[in-house]
Protein backbone atom coordinates (compact mmCIF):
# COMPACT_ATOMS: atom_id res chain seq x y z
CA UNK A 1 0.00 0.00 0.00
CA UNK A 2 2.77 2.38 0.97
CA UNK A 3 4.60 1.46 -2.20
CA UNK A 4 1.52 2.20 -4.28
CA UNK A 5 1.12 5.62 -2.65
CA UNK A 6 4.78 6.36 -3.29
CA UNK A 7 4.43 5.28 -6.91
CA UNK A 8 1.45 7.60 -7.35
CA UNK A 9 3.35 10.39 -5.65
CA UNK A 10 6.33 9.86 -7.97
CA UNK A 11 4.06 10.02 -10.96
CA UNK A 12 2.54 13.25 -9.69
CA UNK A 13 5.99 14.71 -9.13
CA UNK A 14 7.12 13.66 -12.58
CA UNK A 15 4.05 15.24 -14.12
CA UNK A 16 4.47 18.52 -12.29
CA UNK A 17 8.22 18.53 -12.98
CA UNK A 18 7.38 18.87 -16.64
CA UNK A 19 6.45 22.44 -15.77
CA UNK A 20 4.12 24.85 -17.52
CA UNK A 21 3.60 24.48 -21.24
CA UNK A 22 5.77 27.46 -22.14
CA UNK A 23 8.85 25.92 -20.57
CA UNK A 24 8.68 23.18 -23.19
CA UNK A 25 8.12 25.48 -26.13
CA UNK A 26 10.71 24.83 -28.84
CA UNK A 27 12.79 27.85 -29.71
CA UNK A 28 12.68 28.97 -33.34
CA UNK A 29 16.08 28.70 -34.97
CA UNK A 30 17.57 32.16 -35.37
CA UNK A 31 17.52 33.05 -39.02
CA UNK A 32 14.43 30.91 -39.60
CA UNK A 33 11.58 32.65 -41.35
CA UNK A 34 9.24 34.09 -38.74
CA UNK A 35 6.30 32.72 -40.69
CA UNK A 36 7.59 29.14 -40.59
CA UNK A 37 5.35 27.06 -38.33
CA UNK A 38 7.15 25.91 -35.20
CA UNK A 39 7.35 22.17 -34.75
CA UNK A 40 4.97 21.05 -32.03
CA UNK A 41 5.58 17.91 -30.02
CA UNK A 42 3.08 15.29 -31.04
CA UNK A 43 0.44 14.47 -28.47
CA UNK A 44 1.49 10.83 -28.67
CA UNK A 45 5.09 11.65 -27.81
CA UNK A 46 5.77 12.90 -24.31
CA UNK A 47 7.97 15.99 -24.23
CA UNK A 48 11.56 15.08 -23.34
CA UNK A 49 12.59 15.81 -19.77
CA UNK A 50 14.61 19.00 -19.29
CA UNK A 51 18.27 18.03 -19.00
CA UNK A 52 19.87 19.43 -15.88
CA UNK A 53 21.94 22.51 -16.64
CA UNK A 54 25.73 22.18 -16.35
CA UNK A 55 27.41 24.74 -14.05
CA UNK A 56 28.93 26.53 -17.05
CA UNK A 57 28.73 26.16 -20.81
CA UNK A 58 29.63 27.78 -24.09
CA UNK A 59 27.24 27.99 -27.00
CA UNK A 60 27.62 29.39 -30.47
CA UNK A 61 24.85 31.84 -31.35
CA UNK A 62 22.87 30.19 -34.11
CA UNK A 63 23.02 31.87 -37.48
CA UNK A 64 26.43 33.44 -36.79
CA UNK A 65 29.93 32.33 -37.79
CA UNK A 66 31.77 33.44 -34.73
CA UNK A 67 29.58 34.80 -31.92
CA UNK A 68 29.44 32.78 -28.69
CA UNK A 69 27.81 32.97 -25.29
CA UNK A 70 29.73 31.79 -22.25
CA UNK A 71 27.44 31.12 -19.28
CA UNK A 72 28.69 30.59 -15.75
CA UNK A 73 25.91 29.90 -13.26
CA UNK A 74 23.19 32.42 -13.96
CA UNK A 75 25.50 34.98 -15.56
CA UNK A 76 26.57 35.08 -19.18
CA UNK A 77 28.86 36.98 -21.51
CA UNK A 78 29.29 37.28 -25.27
CA UNK A 79 32.58 36.63 -27.04
CA UNK A 80 33.47 36.99 -30.71
CA UNK A 81 36.20 34.99 -32.45
CA UNK A 82 37.97 36.68 -35.36
CA UNK A 83 40.95 35.82 -37.54
CA UNK A 84 43.10 38.24 -35.58
CA UNK A 85 41.99 37.36 -32.06
CA UNK A 86 39.06 37.25 -29.69
CA UNK A 87 36.88 40.04 -28.33
CA UNK A 88 35.60 38.89 -24.94
CA UNK A 89 33.22 40.63 -22.56
CA UNK A 90 32.41 40.41 -18.83
CA UNK A 91 34.45 37.75 -16.94
CA UNK A 92 31.30 36.80 -14.89
CA UNK A 93 33.36 35.33 -12.05
CA UNK A 94 32.11 37.04 -8.87
CA UNK A 95 32.42 34.51 -6.03
CA UNK A 96 34.00 32.04 -8.47
CA UNK A 97 37.77 32.24 -7.94
CA UNK A 98 38.52 30.06 -10.96
CA UNK A 99 35.74 31.46 -13.12
CA UNK A 100 37.93 33.75 -15.22
CA UNK A 101 40.31 30.91 -16.07
CA UNK A 102 37.33 28.67 -16.85
CA UNK A 103 36.02 31.27 -19.30
CA UNK A 104 39.46 31.56 -20.93
CA UNK A 105 39.75 27.76 -21.17
CA UNK A 106 36.33 27.63 -22.83
CA UNK A 107 37.49 30.18 -25.42
CA UNK A 108 40.62 28.08 -26.04
CA UNK A 109 38.41 25.12 -26.91
CA UNK A 110 36.99 27.19 -29.78
CA UNK A 111 40.11 28.96 -31.08
CA UNK A 112 43.86 29.20 -30.58
CA UNK A 113 43.75 32.96 -31.23
CA UNK A 114 44.62 35.22 -28.29
CA UNK A 115 42.01 37.29 -26.46
CA UNK A 116 42.76 40.85 -27.49
CA UNK A 117 40.01 42.70 -25.63
CA UNK A 118 37.76 42.32 -22.60
CA UNK A 119 34.87 44.79 -22.69
CA UNK A 120 32.95 45.54 -19.49
CA UNK A 121 29.18 45.89 -19.85
CA UNK A 122 29.03 48.04 -16.68
CA UNK A 123 30.77 48.29 -13.33
CA UNK A 124 28.83 45.75 -11.23
CA UNK A 125 31.10 43.08 -9.75
CA UNK A 126 28.71 40.21 -10.37
CA UNK A 127 29.44 40.65 -14.09
CA UNK A 128 33.02 41.92 -14.25
CA UNK A 129 34.95 40.39 -11.35
CA UNK A 130 37.50 37.72 -12.22
CA UNK A 131 39.37 39.08 -15.23
CA UNK A 132 42.91 38.34 -14.00
CA UNK A 133 43.47 35.33 -16.28
CA UNK A 134 42.62 37.51 -19.28
CA UNK A 135 44.89 40.31 -18.06
CA UNK A 136 47.77 37.85 -17.56
CA UNK A 137 47.19 36.61 -21.12
CA UNK A 138 47.63 40.14 -22.45
CA UNK A 139 44.04 41.27 -23.08
CA UNK A 140 43.23 44.97 -23.09
CA UNK A 141 40.30 45.96 -20.83
CA UNK A 142 37.84 48.58 -22.07
CA UNK A 143 34.90 50.15 -20.23
CA UNK A 144 32.81 53.28 -20.00
CA UNK A 145 34.65 56.07 -18.17
CA UNK A 146 32.15 56.01 -15.33
CA UNK A 147 33.02 52.36 -14.65
CA UNK A 148 36.63 53.40 -14.05
CA UNK A 149 35.48 56.20 -11.72
CA UNK A 150 33.35 53.74 -9.76
CA UNK A 151 35.89 50.92 -9.62
CA UNK A 152 39.10 52.82 -8.80
CA UNK A 153 38.16 53.98 -5.27
CA UNK A 154 36.77 50.56 -4.33
CA UNK A 155 39.97 48.68 -5.16
CA UNK A 156 38.23 45.33 -5.41
CA UNK A 157 41.00 42.71 -5.37
CA UNK A 158 39.13 40.49 -7.83
CA UNK A 159 38.35 43.09 -10.45
CA UNK A 160 40.78 44.29 -13.11
CA UNK A 161 40.65 48.04 -13.74
CA UNK A 162 40.11 49.14 -17.35
CA UNK A 163 43.14 49.96 -19.49
CA UNK A 164 41.07 52.30 -21.60
CA UNK A 165 37.77 54.13 -21.18
CA UNK A 166 35.43 55.98 -23.50
CA UNK A 167 32.63 58.49 -23.08
CA UNK A 168 30.01 58.20 -25.83
CA UNK A 169 31.13 55.77 -28.54
CA UNK A 170 34.01 53.53 -29.48
CA UNK A 171 34.31 51.08 -32.36
CA UNK A 172 36.43 47.94 -32.14
CA UNK A 173 37.60 46.52 -35.48
CA UNK A 174 39.34 43.17 -35.30
CA UNK A 175 39.88 40.50 -37.94
CA UNK A 176 36.91 41.57 -40.05
CA UNK A 177 34.50 42.00 -37.11
CA UNK A 178 33.09 45.35 -36.08
CA UNK A 179 31.82 45.81 -32.53
CA UNK A 180 30.27 49.16 -31.68
CA UNK A 181 30.30 50.32 -28.06
CA UNK A 182 27.96 53.15 -27.14
CA UNK A 183 26.74 54.95 -24.05
CA UNK A 184 23.20 56.32 -23.99
CA UNK A 185 22.95 57.89 -20.57
CA UNK A 186 21.92 56.57 -17.18
CA UNK A 187 20.00 53.30 -17.10
CA UNK A 188 20.49 50.15 -14.99
CA UNK A 189 23.71 51.82 -13.79
CA UNK A 190 25.61 54.96 -14.73
CA UNK A 191 28.18 52.92 -16.69
CA UNK A 192 26.06 50.45 -18.66
CA UNK A 193 26.85 50.44 -22.37
CA UNK A 194 25.33 48.87 -25.48
CA UNK A 195 27.57 46.52 -27.48
CA UNK A 196 26.32 46.06 -31.03
CA UNK A 197 27.50 43.78 -33.82
CA UNK A 198 26.11 45.64 -36.84
CA UNK A 199 26.67 42.86 -39.38
CA UNK A 200 25.08 40.20 -37.16
CA UNK A 201 22.39 42.61 -35.89
CA UNK A 202 23.05 41.45 -32.33
CA UNK A 203 23.26 43.56 -29.19
CA UNK A 204 24.72 42.56 -25.83
CA UNK A 205 23.10 44.58 -23.06
CA UNK A 206 23.43 43.51 -19.44
CA UNK A 207 20.77 43.88 -16.73
CA UNK A 208 18.83 46.84 -18.15
CA UNK A 209 16.53 44.73 -20.33
CA UNK A 210 15.82 41.35 -18.70
CA UNK A 211 14.48 38.84 -21.23
CA UNK A 212 11.18 37.26 -20.23
CA UNK A 213 11.58 37.92 -16.51
CA UNK A 214 10.48 40.48 -13.96
CA UNK A 215 13.44 42.64 -12.85
CA UNK A 216 14.68 42.08 -9.29
CA UNK A 217 17.82 43.02 -7.39
CA UNK A 218 19.08 44.95 -10.40
CA UNK A 219 16.54 47.65 -9.47
CA UNK A 220 18.54 48.68 -6.38
CA UNK A 221 20.68 51.37 -7.97
CA UNK A 222 18.93 51.82 -11.33
CA UNK A 223 17.73 55.16 -12.69
CA UNK A 224 14.01 54.66 -13.35
CA UNK A 225 13.05 57.55 -15.63
CA UNK A 226 16.33 57.51 -17.53
CA UNK A 227 16.00 53.76 -18.08
CA UNK A 228 12.74 54.32 -19.97
CA UNK A 229 14.55 56.77 -22.27
CA UNK A 230 17.44 54.33 -22.63
CA UNK A 231 15.17 51.50 -23.74
CA UNK A 232 13.50 53.81 -26.26
CA UNK A 233 16.95 54.62 -27.70
CA UNK A 234 17.86 50.93 -27.83
CA UNK A 235 14.61 50.17 -29.64
CA UNK A 236 15.50 52.78 -32.27
CA UNK A 237 18.82 51.02 -33.01
CA UNK A 238 19.27 48.47 -35.78
CA UNK A 239 19.34 44.97 -34.25
CA UNK A 240 17.30 41.79 -34.19
CA UNK A 241 18.56 39.73 -31.28
CA UNK A 242 19.60 40.69 -27.76
CA UNK A 243 22.02 38.66 -25.66
CA UNK A 244 21.19 39.38 -22.01
CA UNK A 245 23.60 39.15 -19.07
CA UNK A 246 21.34 36.55 -17.43
CA UNK A 247 19.85 33.72 -19.49
CA UNK A 248 16.53 34.70 -21.06
CA UNK A 249 13.35 32.86 -20.09
CA UNK A 250 12.41 30.30 -21.09
CA UNK A 251 15.34 28.05 -22.05
CA UNK A 252 18.07 30.68 -22.08
CA UNK A 253 16.62 32.28 -25.19
CA UNK A 254 17.85 35.52 -26.72
CA UNK A 255 15.68 38.63 -26.64
CA UNK A 256 13.89 40.50 -29.39
CA UNK A 257 12.59 44.03 -29.71
CA UNK A 258 9.30 42.72 -28.37
CA UNK A 259 11.09 41.82 -25.13
CA UNK A 260 12.51 45.33 -24.88
CA UNK A 261 9.03 46.78 -25.50
CA UNK A 262 7.56 44.46 -22.85
CA UNK A 263 10.16 45.49 -20.30
CA UNK A 264 9.57 49.15 -21.05
CA UNK A 265 5.83 48.63 -20.57
CA UNK A 266 6.42 46.84 -17.26
CA UNK A 267 8.58 49.69 -15.95
CA UNK A 268 6.06 52.31 -17.06
CA UNK A 269 3.19 50.46 -15.39
CA UNK A 270 5.19 49.99 -12.18
CA UNK A 271 6.18 53.65 -12.20
CA UNK A 272 2.60 54.86 -12.74
CA UNK A 273 1.29 52.68 -9.92
CA UNK A 274 3.97 53.76 -7.49
CA UNK A 275 3.57 57.40 -8.51
CA UNK A 276 -0.02 57.24 -7.33
CA UNK A 277 0.89 55.55 -4.05
CA UNK A 278 3.92 57.79 -3.49
CA UNK A 279 2.03 61.00 -4.07
CA UNK A 280 -0.74 59.80 -1.72
CA UNK A 281 1.94 59.76 0.98
CA UNK A 282 1.98 55.97 1.31
CA UNK A 283 5.72 55.31 0.86
CA UNK A 284 7.42 53.32 2.20
CA UNK A 285 5.61 50.59 4.11
CA UNK A 286 1.99 51.00 3.01
CA UNK A 287 2.83 51.56 -0.64
CA UNK A 288 5.20 48.61 -0.74
CA UNK A 289 2.50 46.38 0.74
CA UNK A 290 -0.19 47.59 -1.67
CA UNK A 291 2.00 47.46 -4.80
CA UNK A 292 1.14 44.66 -7.23
CA UNK A 293 1.78 44.11 -10.93
CA UNK A 294 -0.88 41.48 -11.36
CA UNK A 295 -0.48 41.39 -15.14
CA UNK A 296 3.03 39.97 -14.68
CA UNK A 297 2.17 37.51 -11.90
CA UNK A 298 2.98 34.49 -14.08
CA UNK A 299 6.34 35.83 -15.26
CA UNK A 300 9.46 34.22 -13.80
CA UNK A 301 10.86 36.31 -10.94
CA UNK A 302 7.56 38.01 -10.05
CA UNK A 303 7.42 37.22 -6.33
CA UNK A 304 11.12 37.85 -5.78
CA UNK A 305 11.22 40.99 -7.91
CA UNK A 306 8.16 42.83 -6.66
CA UNK A 307 9.70 44.17 -3.41
CA UNK A 308 12.75 45.48 -5.28
CA UNK A 309 10.59 47.24 -7.86
CA UNK A 310 8.33 48.74 -5.17
CA UNK A 311 11.28 49.94 -3.09
CA UNK A 312 13.03 51.57 -6.02
CA UNK A 313 9.93 53.42 -7.25
CA UNK A 314 9.04 54.48 -3.70
CA UNK A 315 12.49 56.04 -3.68
CA UNK A 316 11.52 58.00 -6.77
CA UNK A 317 7.88 58.97 -6.16
CA UNK A 318 7.87 59.04 -2.35
CA UNK A 319 11.27 60.56 -1.79
CA UNK A 320 12.43 62.26 -4.96
CA UNK A 321 15.50 60.14 -5.52
Ligand SMILES: [Zn+2]
Pocket residue numbers: 122124188189206207218
Ligand atom coordinates in the same frame (compact mmCIF):
# COMPACT_ATOMS: atom_id res chain seq x y z
ZN1 LIG B 1 24.21 45.19 -12.89
